[in-house]
Amino acid sequence: MDRNTFTGLFLIMIIIAGSVWFLRPSDAQLKKEAALQDSLKRVKDKTTPATTARLDTAKIINKPVDSAALKSPFGATINGTEKLITLENKDLRVKLSTRGGRIYSVELKNFKTFDKKPLVLFDGDANKFGFSFGAGAANVNTNERYFTPSAAGLQVAGQDSSSITMRLSYTATQYIDYIYSLKGEGYKVGLVIKATGLDNVIANSSSINLNWESSLHRLEKSITLDRQYSMIQYLTTDNDFNDLGDTKNDQKDITDKKLQWVSFKQHFFSSLLLSKDGFTKSSLIVNVDTSNHEDIKQLKANLTVARNSDGTFPLDFYFSPNRYKTLAAEGHGFEKQINLGWGPLKYVNRVAVIPVFNFLTQFNWNYGLIILALTIILKLVLSPLTYKSYLSMAKMRVLKPEMDEIKAKVGEDNPTLLQQEYLKLYKKAGVNPLGGCLPLLIQMPIVIAFFRFFPGLFELRGQGFLWMHDLSTYDSIVNFGFSVPFLGDHLSLMCLLMTVSTLIYTYFNNQISGVSGQMKYVGYITPIIFLGALNGYPAGLNYYYFLANMLTFLQQYLIRLMVDDKKIHAQIQENKKKPEDKKKKSGFSAKMEEMMRQQQQVQAKKK
Known part of the structure; x- marks a missing residue:
């Protein structure tokens, strides 16, 4: 998806949303329709005796x-x-x-x-x-x-x-x-x-x-x-x-x-x-x-x-x-x-989340504060993985100028050779390109487990916090009076805040990781999809995701103070000077290199 395609889709979405909003029936029309239905109901009640x-x-x-x-x-x-x-x-x-x-x-x-x-x-x-x-x-x-x-x-x-x-x-x-x-x-x-x-x-x-x-x-x-x-x-x-x-x-x-x-x-x-x-x-x-x-x-x-x-x-x-x-x-x-989720998600909720939640409820706090404490505990437990992920992204960001030089030298018409050169650079610099992804993948089961945990959490039923009257259902700030495609018949404020915070998080994450090109725009599509998917879900769930985003901002700010790009660059240059490790390659690495060589030969024959 290039920039023009993304811009076109975004404008189409705005046009559809604007059409639904501006073409909605007025209050006078809604009152007139309600009066008509009420009249029909009275006529029906007179002709059809009510039965019990x-x-x-x-x-x-x-x-x-x-x-x-x-x-x-x-x-x-x-x-x-x-x-x-x-x-x-x-x-x-x-x-x-x-x-x-x-x-x-x-x-x-x-x-x-x-x-x-x-x-x-x-x-x-x-x-x-x-x-x-x-x-x-x-x-x-x-x-x-x-x-x-x-x-x-x-x-x-x-x-x-x-x-x-x-x-x-x-x-x-x-x-x-x-x-x-x-x-x-x-x-x-x-x-x-x-x-x-x-x-x-x-x-x-x-x-x-x-x-x-x-x-x-x-x-x-x-x-x-x-x-x-x-x-x-x-x-x-x-x-x-x-x-x-x-x-x-x-x-x-x-x-x-x-x-x-x-x-x-x-x-x-x-x-x-x-x-x-x-x-x-x-x-x-x-x-x-x-x-x-x-x-x-x-x-x-x-x-x-x-x-x-x-x-x-x-x-x-x-x-x-x-x-x-x-x-x-x-x-x-x-x-x-x-329903606590399928497979390992069920055990994450049963063994970890529920005992911690029950422990926090003993303090008789408001459930909004309990969700905040639960989110802080989760972020503290996962902070080593978050630090490792940030450090890996910082290394990739430092290497980006050298990767751009390789790209200019090799060209984009030979992706197999380009990937080979990238792998050689990663190996010399001692950088794992998957180092930023694996910690995030490990955290995903916990994030999904919370998606199952909050909607079925009885304790949130009827419990208010701030403007949210009931954390177990959506907190509508706008009731359309009719169904809007993608959103439903209302707009949830906490879901909107969660979406905005996710968009901001995506922007800063792109700056940290150095993502460019088409991938830079893909990250902005997911939060918009979540706005429609989670708009009808409990405010407590959207509140948790909002808190998770805010705490992630805080974590990244603190980690950024601890991580110096100049030191990372100096360490990478030191790694390059070290003699190449002559240890036997793993079976997976050997197969990957062999597959790349074969693809390169096929491309050479085609040329």
């Missing part, structure tokens, strides 16, 4: 029921009245419904949504939790049946270690019990399913088929990241962790392995179902409906649960924040839900 889950239930109760269905197994449970019973502790408010005997809704009491509403993971009839089994010639689905709550359970609800029994009756002595239990604090809801006197009624009573469905509510400011981080995750009994549906619709059937738990995970919260004996067969489905801005994804799990040795089907729900130390304390590998 309770009204829908009433319709189901009042519709005629086939007399044959009433005479079928559990036929008396087809009709009923839906009631909600609250099971509550310090952390959770769980509502149970008599229709299906299921958990109707879950609220995490100590947290709020991004718009300060009660944080309800799911509620309503779009969510299901029921079992299907054969009883005689009929197929029974508990989702559509009415349970009776135990009076004793209702009296102790809300107290420490409370429990409620929801009963689906066949006869007075034959029934299915859902026994829910909740301790005084914590995120675990126990569920024991027990069938009494039904061995001759239920076909294949050694296992039951569970249907679990949930429509996930939008909980975070960035609906894009909320969808991206929402998925189904699971862990097999042999400790094999996997997920599906993070970016698209997905489906997976698992019959060769038993699942220990299945999680309906969102960005910062999750609903998890654990089986002590494992789910023997599983079918997992993820549907993404981008047209709905209230619910972000629909998740489904069809699971086969085996009966325990005592004749029960024990399960445990966990409705929990995705805080690493909270999940790790629960055990069962729950902390695997938090």
Whole structure:
């Protein structure tokens, strides 16, 4: 890419951005459109009566029921009245419904949504939790049946270690019990399913088929990241962790392995179902409906649960924040839900970053200061590599006049010979041309590890610093009101500052390294790309990159005071006077020189 091409692309980008900005609808047009939509909504509300889950239930109760269905197994449970019973502790408010005997809704009491509403993971009839089994010639689905709550359970609800029994009756002595239990604090809801006197009624009573469905509510400011981080995750009994549906619709059937738990995970919260004996067969489905801005994804799990040795089907729900130390304390590998990166990145975060971060949180500092301290510690640890990289670039800068002389002498039309002459110069001067790159490459896994660490860091949720109200999401200074190509519907101030600092860093780095020609302009393209890529990412992540740039400026200023170009030049000249090392060349060096000689011969023949 020459200068003219780069200038043309840059001007095209400015024209596109300017067109979007100047052609955007005015405030008056936006208000007019909003008024029109509001009028249409009022007309629709007058013609279409609003319905609630309770009204829908009433319709189901009042519709005629086939007399044959009433005479079928559990036929008396087809009709009923839906009631909600609250099971509550310090952390959770769980509502149970008599229709299906299921958990109707879950609220995490100590947290709020991004718009300060009660944080309800799911509620309503779009969510299901029921079992299907054969009883005689009929197929029974508990989702559509009415349970009776135990009076004793209702009296102790809300107290420490409370429990409620929801009963689906066949006869007075034959029934299915859902026994829910909740301790005084914590995120675990126990569920024991027990069938009494039904061995001759239920076909294949050694296992039951569970249907679990949930429509996930939008909980975070960035609906894009909320969808991206929402998925189904699971862990097999042999400790094999996997997920599906993070970016698209997905489906997976698992019959060769038993699942220990299945999680309906969102960005910062999750609903998890654990089986002590494992789910023997599983079918997992993820549907993404981008047209709905209230619910972000629909998740489904069809699971086969085996009966325990005592004749029960024990399960445990966990409705929990995705805080690493909270999940790790629960055990069962729950902390695997938090994406710490792939390969070595995962271990960098788990072994180094998380322990240091947890240590810093003990001081009760603002999280903006904790990120600053974490960045300083990282820069201090990597300072020897930074010094080595700077020193290598300084040597290359000192050698540049001699390299220019070689280039003028050999010419650019023979790149193979030119590289050979460069290598001879490096060897005489004792300079490693890769010395400036290798330290940077070693640092890259840590930089990328932080890219995974900050977006999934629950501790930043709702934590403000300076003008940033929430470090876990973007800090918009401009809301466009419409989607702009490359940027989205907003402009993040911290992302803009990070981009400007990266551009300045690139400029000074070019001065230090002596980069010239086309490569000088390539470095300016990457920060512009990052502006679009990171504009919707958490302010905490962009704040870390901004701090890293500022501290790098400081490091380079201090190192520059310590490094004298004249001394480096004198040392290089001394190295040139030393006799050539007659040691046997490495296999790699010998192959490189042989390859260059062959290329030179080919070029000579062409000429």
